[in-house]
Amino acid sequence: MPDNTYTHGHDDSVLRSHRWRTAANSAAYLLPRLRPGLDLLDVGCGPGTITADLARKVAPGRVVGIDASAEVVDEAKASVGRSNLSVTFEVADLFALPFADQTFDVVHAHQVLQHVADPIAALEEMRRVCRPGGVVAARDSDYPSFAFAPEVEDLTRAIAAYGKLTRVNKGNWDAARHLLGWAHAAGYDDVVATASVWCFATDQDRTWWGGLWADRFAGPGSFLGTQLEAHGIADRDDLEAFGAAWRQWAASPDGWFAVLHGEILATA
Numbered sequence: 001m002p003d004n005t006y007t008h009g010h011d012d013s014v015l016r017s018h019r020w021r022t023a024a025n026s027a028a029y030l031l032p033r034l035r036p037g038l039d040l041l042d043v044g045c046g047p048g049t050i051t052a053d054l055a056r057k058v059a060p061g062r063v064v065g066i067d068a069s070a071e072v073v074d075e076a077k078a079s080v081g082r083s084n085l086s087v088t089f090e091v092a093d094l095f096a097l098p099f100a101d102q103t104f105d106v107v108h109a110h111q112v113l114q115h116v117a118d119p120i121a122a123l124e125e126m127r128r129v130c131r132p133g134g135v136v137a138a139r140d141s142d143y144p145s146f147a148f149a150p151e152v153e154d155l156t157r158a159i160a161a162y163g164k165l166t167r168v169n170k171g172n173w174d175a176a177r178h179l180l181g182w183a184h185a186a187g188y189d190d191v192v193a194t195a196s197v198w199c200f201a202t203d204q205d206r207t208w209w210g211g212l213w214a215d216r217f218a219g220p221g222s223f224l225g226t227q228l229e230a231h232g233i234a235d236r237d238d239l240e241a242f243g244a245a246w247r248q249w250a251a252s253p254d255g256w257f258a259v260l261h262g263e264i265l266a267t268a
């Protein structure tokens with residue numbers, strides 16, 4: 001199992017964000033490469049909403065989602081299991097995938113490589129289970145490029161505190177900009193690199209996005225807040241200020257927030 005800590009944990013403030021994700025809003029760059037009958041692996045699948053959407057695109061191909069967290073795999077099984085899709089979920093470490101070489105046509109990871117200590121080794125293992133000529137696809141965000149208005153000082157401090165914690169946890173908060181280089185270092189020589197954004201600028205989106213981040217920092221039982229305190233990066237007063245800052249931003253009718261993502265499609 002992973003030798004580093006997944007910074008966000010899997011409390012409700014995190015899963016509220018993951019459950020919103022679809023292939024359209026989080027894997028659009030990959031969709032033109034999909035067709036019925038392809039076998040697809042989704043590594044670090046979380047609660048499996050993107051996995052399920054991808055399964056609809058490749059049916060009747062075999063689709064498997066794996067994640068290191070048994071808790072989130074159970075949630076994926078329960079929610080996607082209610083559909084008629086042919087998808088299975090397993091607990092596994094992406095550095096030791098429980099599949100033979102060349103098992104899948106597509107191996108996908110959304111917002112996973114930013115959280116692992118050795119993203120190059122991860123890309124190598126993803127290629128091992130991908131058939132020659134198949135596609136290894138990854139998309140990650142870039143926290144230092146988060147852009148927002150209006151300016152809220154404690155929001156900038158909150159994002160910087162998150163960045164410090166990712167370094168303690170051996171993650172890369174600027175993964176988006178490194179995906180192409182990591183793929184080259186992993187030995188891929190045919191890589192298409194692109195970028196796309198999530199933008200939150202409606203009342204409904206602001207309430208959802210600002211609220212879930214407020215809870216990640218200051219909510220009861222927040223894994224992120226607990227770690228920030230444990231590592232001396234923030235104290236309780238800071239966490240309360242960070243939560244208030246997210247809510248202040250969300251309450252502004254002028255509130256606009258953009259999350260830059262890097263994407264790669266690498267030929268195996």
Ligand SMILES: C[S@@+](CC[C@H](N)C(=O)[O-])C[C@H]1O[C@@H](n2cnc3c(N)ncnc32)[C@H](O)[C@@H]1O
Nearest residue numbers: 002018044045046067068069093094110111112
């Ligand atoms: C930000 S979440 C993304 C979940 C999903 N891909 C999505 O976008 O909704 C990252 C996921 O990667 C998983 N993860 C982190 N390290 C892992 C590893 N070494 N092996 C498998 N899963 C891992 C975490 O448990 C977490 O569920």
